[in-house]
Amino acid sequence: MVMERAPDWLRQELVTLAWCWRLARRDGVTIGLTSHDRDLAVGGLLYRAAPGMKPSALETSDSLDASTMDIEGAVTSDAIAARDLDAGRWDGAELELFVTDWSAPDGAPVTVARGSLGTIERRGAAFAVELQGVTRLLDRPVCPATSPSCRATLGDRACRVDLAPRTHMRRVTTVDGRMVTLDAPAPEIAFGELMWMEGGNCGLASPVIAAEGTVLHLAEVPPFASSGPVRVRLTEGCDKQLATCRDRFANAVNFRGEAHLPGNDLLTRYPGG
Template identity: 55%
Template sequence: MSFLDKPLTTTAFCWRLERRDGVTIGFTTHDRALTIGGLVYRAAPGMLPSSISQTDGFDAASLDVEGASTSAAISGRDLMAGRWDGAAVTIFLVDWEDPDGAQVPLARGELGDVSMRGNGFSAELRGPTAALDRPVVEQTSPECRARLGDKRCRVDMGPRVRVTRIAAVVAEEVVDVAEAAVGENVYAYGRLRWLSGANSGLESGVMASGGLRLTLREPPPFTPSAGDLVEIGEGCDKRVSTCAGRFGNVLNFRGEPHLPGMDLLTRYPGA
């Protein structure tokens, strides 16, 4: 990198953050905004990384990111709502005299635990090797470990997902939708994705449903309004009886309902 050999330094740190819903922003420690690859990296001197070290081992590397929380960039409400959870992060070094030139990659990964501190925030950056900490073999369970409609479950979710609108907000965690599938608790254990309104880009778990009424597991981070566009998907309680009776998919059931568990040790005759 020729710009690293200059007698006077012209380097600047750059941060690229891409949320799971596609929203992408950039920051730089330079005193002016830089345009790199069509993305404007805004001057953010309050964004400070911890020391960055790179090794050739397989230890899970992580570093802390601290910065000021502003409504124009990363607001505290969005952080606490989970909009930035799992966001992809890339940190690199550039020559601010030629920002579209060579780059020195420093770290990449995804945002982990986020905590608020006054008017700022602190976030952990989990590197690619953090995936090595995940269990290699699944534990047994009487309930299915697949998610309804994923590649292991294989249930076709096309006819079980629909886009509709919020017809009325009954309570903090209870809403009525304009259209829904017929049946009791069809959407229980399912997901509601907010496609517009204050909660756009977020998801809410559904605890129960009946007709056009959905009861969410917890109130959404922001107050919804009638007319908000949402996507609702059917859910599954992950029991083998539901898998067989409702979905006819017991061949793909990813659980061990008949395997004796630890409660076998506490059984006694006549119990």
């Protein structure tokens, strides 16, 4: 087994190390944080000084066990705001942890771990989050389980329905709990998605469970209050039934379910019932 040679700055008698975190959210926002007491520019990204950030002990091995690591830090308004944590904006964010020479940050850094953020726990003015390693991907099922409804998501690679003509721009005029009112009706939006394009909820997605004209019933109350009309993007939904896939989308050939597979109720039926 050939081991990669450590850089010269890491083998000095007196090292000048700085931990760096590169965080990329699902909405495209990317930030950098460093344990150094001054900001560092590494790879074209400015890493803000966050001395309160610290990782737990990290153990690496060549086994396939799913490795995790806890990261703790302070909630700051500039980098990781409490309201963004509560709204779920950081859920599933990709993280890269590396060390660099703070006296010469342009040098090649040494990657220590990479993965995605797991459960985030708030502790007053601080937070703790678990970093899930890439080996967690091996826990996924090898093959899908049978189901009477479609296992695909409308518009994904398995479904193949073009969502471009099924995406609509509207404005939300009022918000009352889980109910929002649009400036105009949107077709077939039940089981679809509402993406906030403006306001405090900008970048967050809200599942739609029902629609009555211009009134939509969301799965949950939006995290932040909205004042005045705000732009939203509506994506049509699907109830994942074979009849809908066939009649509405003409896409039965890509239906990912077993609609005619007998269920457990077949064992309880009486002859002639």
